[in-house]
Amino acid sequence: MVLVCAGHPAVGSVPAVIGRIPVLAVSPVVDSGRWPARCVVGEAVPVRATVFREGHDAVSATAVLTGPDGVLRAPVQMTCLEPGLDLWGADLVPDAEGEWTFRVEGWSDPYSTWAHDAVLKVAADVDTELMLAEGALLLESAGATPGRSPAHERVLAEAVVGLRDTSRPAQARLAAGTSAAVHSALAAIPVREMVSPSAELALRVQRQRALVGAWYEFFPRSEGATYDERTDTWTSGTLRTAARRLEAIAAMGFDVAYLTPVHPIGTTNRKGRNNTLDPRPQDPGSPYAIGSADGGHDAIEPTLGTFEDFDALVAEARRLGLEVALDLALQCSPDHPWVTAHPEWFTTTSDGTIAYAENPPKKYQDIYPVNFDNDPAGIYAEVLRVVLLWVEHGVTLFRVDNPHTKPVQFWEWLIAQVAARHPEVVFLAEAFTRPAMMHTLAKAGFHQSYTYFTWRNTKAELTEYLTELSGDSADYMRPSFWPTTHDILTPTMQYGGRAAFRLRAALAATMAPTWGIYSGYELVENVARPGVEEQIDNEKYEFKARDWAGAEREGRSIAPWLTRLNQIRRDHPALQRLRNIVFHPTDDDSVIAYSRRLTAAQSPTGRPDLLIVVVNLDPHGVRATTVHLDLPALGLAWGSSFVAHDLVTGNEWHWGEHVFVRLDPHVEPAHIVHVRGA
């Protein structure tokens, strides 16, 4: 396949690559159209293109959206955003899920050409009669365009009469042809010549949750687990006891309850507490070492319960307005049924044994990695069967463990197969890996990706990273921001105390449309296993019974703060988008300021929404500094002031360009300010 392509009608024997009016660099586009660009229903998609023409005549452009039904939507007039670069733009807002397309049409604009020239020439009395006559001809023909409203037809007819009225002065005749009424009649249906369409580009429109959500991760077995001190043994929580936790999760405003794997856990080479190799008999094993005599990825660990229990948990979640996400960890304990039924789905070494997972010279003997190459058709189909099984039991999102250790081709296939049957299902990639793989997994189909946010702490780091995430990659990669996970506890979180947990939650919740926390975040669980950036007593290897009620009673829980953040997210569509973040300078590098803005046309509510967030990044001390707001980026004129309503404290201030802020991380680490009526 040679990629050189001809897009326009040939002139004689020569294919025309360029149109009569050049239209280039149309976006959003992913890898030149190798994959569709992505958005969600109701999202304002910024369409951009370079459109220009030869000579001095006026050019214009229209963005045209076609629905999954093949029906064109009303074309949108583009505006010239950067005249020097011939950059044009418009927002397109698809209103339903499915496979949409869009194109940009460049066109010659004879009316604007005439109006520009006529104003100059009539003023200089050069070709006055000729210019007025040509204007009349142009508007006469414009009036005859099909589809024009009677009112607009009348406006144009009157303009023609005015232009031809030789009893009036030339300037009056010109004014008749260049009135605001004429402009608005022509804006409704412009006179378009030499219309030159770009290629039709694909735009995949997915449901809201593919972009927006607050996730809460927990280990179902820990919820309701009980410890018997006498025997030093635990009784596992069950899906039934775990379901009781859902009410609190929903009350905190989360949208998604994400369960770590619920499948049977292997016993061969089971890991003990803190990843040790000598487990006690009562250690429950890692739920990521999947598979035992009780079944594999399509089964439920018996101590957790049954599919009936699982269905009940899902039903309870739905009652509370929560969706259920399940971990998809494609690796097997040596006891997994696949190992005997399908040894070809693993790697057999030359001595006939199945290869363990390893990071040479280290081996992970509780795990066999799946080999996707020996029998791709077989293993692909089996994983699809597993995923569809859980979808049938109500799982609508999958958090995919280590997708970067499996072939990208496999994910592309799997997600396409699932989407063909259940387009609502969302896949979140735990792709904590290098950028190329992370981005390619997103292009290949993952709806969301974990990100480097977890390790971005300073103002410079956050500004650079958010600028990147909200730029071109927003066309395909949707970030999910997690301050911690069950495997990651960064130094910032280890040493920043409660303030760090509160401020990092505020950043995650207000910087990205999707964020999540791992259970225990409310309790500021910040003790690390010495020497590693991971919680001590990792819940993967043991039960954790948490005293939620006690912590709330004693004021140790930051659940109220998380609840407030989630409520603000729900109330404000500007926080439910990715591309609309703008950073504002602050004098102190420990204080970061950014705004999130949707115009009325960009907002699904039809009302504008503008938030300004100021966060003290220093969990150890009070910071007082000045924030310098880029007022035009807020849609405000330089020099203007406005009422800033703090959604955290309820305070109101008058803010202008230069704002003094003082943030005590031990009281409130952030201002989240709503600008009413902006």
Next chain:
Amino acid sequence: MVLVCAGHPAVGSVPAVIGRIPVLAVSPVVDSGRWPARCVVGEAVPVRATVFREGHDAVSATAVLTGPDGVLRAPVQMTCLEPGLDLWGADLVPDAEGEWTFRVEGWSDPYSTWAHDAVLKVAADVDTELMLAEGALLLESAGATPGRSPAHERVLAEAVVGLRDTSRPAQARLAAGTSAAVHSALAAIPVREMVSPSAELALRVQRQRALVGAWYEFFPRSEGATYDERTDTWTSGTLRTAARRLEAIAAMGFDVAYLTPVHPIGTTNRKGRNNTLDPRPQDPGSPYAIGSADGGHDAIEPTLGTFEDFDALVAEARRLGLEVALDLALQCSPDHPWVTAHPEWFTTTSDGTIAYAENPPKKYQDIYPVNFDNDPAGIYAEVLRVVLLWVEHGVTLFRVDNPHTKPVQFWEWLIAQVAARHPEVVFLAEAFTRPAMMHTLAKAGFHQSYTYFTWRNTKAELTEYLTELSGDSADYMRPSFWPTTHDILTPTMQYGGRAAFRLRAALAATMAPTWGIYSGYELVENVARPGVEEQIDNEKYEFKARDWAGAEREGRSIAPWLTRLNQIRRDHPALQRLRNIVFHPTDDDSVIAYSRRLTAAQSPTGRPDLLIVVVNLDPHGVRATTVHLDLPALGLAWGSSFVAHDLVTGNEWHWGEHVFVRLDPHVEPAHIVHVRGA
């Protein structure tokens, strides 16, 4: 046309967009393959791609070039340039003109995977026997790959024996399997698994002159023109007298003699001296107001001579090693034969008259612009006929006047038609316009473009602009650097005296593979028409007899400097490339330093070439400062020193990282230093 495409074999019913080994962002590529990337014969084309794979196994990549004959060239092993970004690269060097293609193949590298793991595991005595056994199997199979040389077969067979020799210690056996000899045998024909090709991308290979050359522009009528003071009239020079100038042009080392239009000039509304509207009868008119009763673009102004004279001029040029470029100015005097024969090739206003060129409210009544839309087939064919006529008379390059006032689609068609018949013909776009048009003309087929160099004076401006030109746009746009033209005399040139003319020539000649000057540059003609950035007494409207010999005799000519520059350009292939410029910091912003480097593999001579150029940008004063050389960018180790041979003065110095320079613009404005043996 929807641009989403599937590039790889489907798995079941799902087309795989991604290959088994992901290969993304392959370059050079122009607008996603909408047009072919461009290079010249023998140019080292930097191929880049993002190649990676899942998990921890080793990956590698090969760049594969296919000639216009459809025959694959020897594949080139790529190297990982940026491991964190999974960026791979290699140079490909096409050795003939024509339509080539290339692709990047990503592949799994089982030998590197094994070697990496075996070294770690054998050292830790984990699976020692297994690892040695697997290495033996791998090399056994590698030895059987077809095409391997007997010597390499022997190396691999011995390695297998060594790996299996249980009488030796494990480390010795491992060493047998990981020796340098084994590596080099496998480098010749690697063990490649899961080979995943990118799309095949187009690479148009053109002749050297499309990229490299020194142009000399002159008005043929001025050469040999004589003035009679008594009658205040001029006798025009002719093509015969103009041909006498060619020897000096060739002696200065120029490659191309570019003639302004030689066609009959209209008399209707002819312009007088300095663009005035009231010419004297003896004024010759602008050669850009083409066409009279004597003919149009396919004719020669009678006072200049005949086609026989033109042919003689071309023959003389060829004898001197010069090529002839002709102006292609597609506009007509009202007296042009097309006006009566084809009024539809112009714009008729509603009063029945043909529209003049204008910039409202100003009109240019000596010119009718061509309208390409009324009868595209007719006008396109006629221009093609005209161009081919001149090609038949030996013109091999066209300098296209104001291409940005004609449809891009027309140029794409015209250049393709000419290339199909005469691939050697080069088109230079005088696209002094906004970037989008300038770049698109290049993409659509122009071999070269005038640039903003003419207005880039400071170190920051030049650094930014050259960084841009030598970056991605080098895949399609080849810049031509002109310090002045017959229409442009910037303030720098007006006020910088002889020093400015010398230093700007040095910059143009050493920064870009193609540069040019307009006749009179040698004489430092720097007087402007008051208030405009243009020469006074513009040669477009009058004759200019220049006393070349007198100027040289009196030392007023900078021809020796231009000659030196062109000689250095010819001697040094590093100056004949675009992508190889690197800037080095200097302490004084009035001094710019840059290097041009080709490795032996990148150089058409097979020998490395390294130049360091240091220019004093201040034409008014001596500047002494320190240049800080980025030694690794020169292929040298930090801390090393080298002999710097100044090609301007013949001086030799020992240079290292920090170099003190002192440049007097009135003596030598530049060091052009050759680093021998670098």
